[in-house]
Amino acid sequence: MHCQTCGDATSPAYEECLRCGTRAGQPAVSPGVPTYGVGGLAVAGAFAVGATVLCYLLTALFPIVGVRMARSAAEQLDRDVLLGAVLAEVLFSLPYLLAVLTAGTLVVIWTWRARKNLDAFPGAVPNLGPAWAVAGWLVPLANFVVPARVLADLLRNSVWRRRRSWLVGVWWVSWLVFLIGDRFVARAEQQRYDRLTELPRNDAEFGTYVRFYEDALAPRLVPAVACLVAGIAFVVLIRRISAAQQDRLARAVPVWPGQPVWPGHPGRPAPAAPMPVAQTSPQVPPAPGGTIGA
Known part of the structure; x- marks a missing residue:
């Protein structure tokens, strides 16, 4: 792997880049922060x-x-x-x-x-x-x-x-x-x-x-x-x-809805709560003696 900040090769033995001190796993650009083209x-x-x-x-x-x-x-x-x-x-x-x-x-x-x-x-x-x-x-x-x-x-x-x-x-x-x-x-x-x-x-x-x-x-x-x-x-x-x-x-990867974001980033969305599921009764087949055909 390579550091997204300076481009140097990183080692799994270290949590930070030895050249620039960037934490491993950080993206090239922080999501949610505006950037500007300069080329x-x-x-x-x-x-x-x-x-x-x-x-x-x-x-x-x-x-x-x-x-x-x-x-x-x-x-x-x-x-x-x-x-x-x-x-x-x-x-x-x-x-x-x-x-x-x-x-x-x-x-x-x-x-x-x-x-x-x-x-x-x-x-x-x-x-x-x-x-x-x-x-x-x-x-x-x-x-x-x-x-x-x-x-x-x-x-x-x-x-x-x-x-x-x-x-x-x-x-x-x-x-x-x-x-x-x-x-x-x-x-x-x-x-x-x-x-x-x-x-x-x-x-x-x-x-x-x-x-x-x-x-x-x-x-x-x-x-x-x-x-x-x-x-x-x-x-x-x-x-x-x-x-x-x-x-x-x-090198920045756009963050789409539902895509995981760099852990610990202040702009990381909170996990969505599961949608409640309505309790339904099991369907019972009609039996003799019911309303129909009574």
Whole structure:
């Protein structure tokens, strides 16, 4: 026999699984506890996260285009070309913002569903409640720590492969580097941009815009690489967790009326009382002297 929680082979000599501690005979999913499919949502979320990473990389590499446009503006002494560079960067940012909103919505829904499924898995012992699966992404400061703890709960109680827990650490570190690095770089760039001449008139003033874009590329590479690593690690995590949960949900046997349920489960129906049987007298054949034929 194999454990319904982690899949390891079980021994009749032990009442519990040696890996996860699940009692022998427990089902894959507790009857009566609602569960949620996460397979399709994981695919959509992975696609949205990948699109977000791609859009962010395009915005991070925009200084390559900005340098060319600033040099063209310096050669022509044309301020409109510089304005075009600003508008082009805004246009680069719009797909990224749309991808972030889409990916964020899908990830929050997926996290909540995956966390709710743990409540239906016998042997799962999560550290945080389902509410943190949503609030952890939205509450300021908490979003630096809580999502990593929720993902660690999901990985530990869904996949049951402790050697893969390092992937959560890789995602968490790269995620923090991306969040902090992106904000730091954006603030530093804004300060540098505010010091530029608003209406350049000569080669020297136009040259400051060229140097601005030249110096902007290197700092952007740090959050860009962190975003790429975090995106890849997160996609792998949600795919592995979703595959493990879907496999466990598929092993669940629906409980039909009259089918025995796991002993000791709180949702086990009470045995039905036997139907009372009316006492009947044995049928006596008619005899002479009765009403008929009297």
